[in-house]
Amino acid sequence: MADDNVLSLLPALLREIRDEIRSTNDSTRAELREVRDEISGMRADLSSTNTRLDSAMRERLRQGTAIAELQLAMNQNTQALRVMIEELKRQGERIDKQGERIDNVLLGVPGQTLRDMQRRLSLVEQTLGLTG
Numbered sequence: 001m002a003d004d005n006v007l008s009l010l011p012a013l014l015r016e017i018r019d020e021i022r023s024t025n026d027s028t029r030a031e032l033r034e035v036r037d038e039i040s041g042m043r044a045d046l047s048s049t050n051t052r053l054d055s056a057m058r059e060r061l062r063q064g065t066a067i068a069e070l071q072l073a074m075n076q077n078t079q080a081l082r083v084m085i086e087e088l089k090r091q092g093e094r095i096d097k098q099g100e101r102i103d104n105v106l107l108g109v110p111g112q113t114l115r116d117m118q119r120r121l122s123l124v125e126q127t128l129g130l131t132g
Contacts (some may be wrong), residue, residue: 105111
């Protein structure tokens, strides 16, 4: 008889265990859905972050390229300026030589000859009464 009491409790006990397992399964499924949703959100965030990082890297590469091009242009301009400065120095030396030649003409023998002729011309004009 005791066995009959135990056997009669068995179906109820098994139903209780089944219900508890179902409840645990439902709870586990709900938790798994939450974890999947979190992972999905994290993937979306990671994708967005990767996109921003890719964009930032492309921008840095563009800026680096632009800086390199500017440096190259500056180096070329610097070299051109050096060439121009050297040419200006040569031109200055030529001008100095021309100035020396002009000084020689004005202050040297040709200049003295010109001044003598001007003085003689003035004397002739005074003698002839042509001065005003």
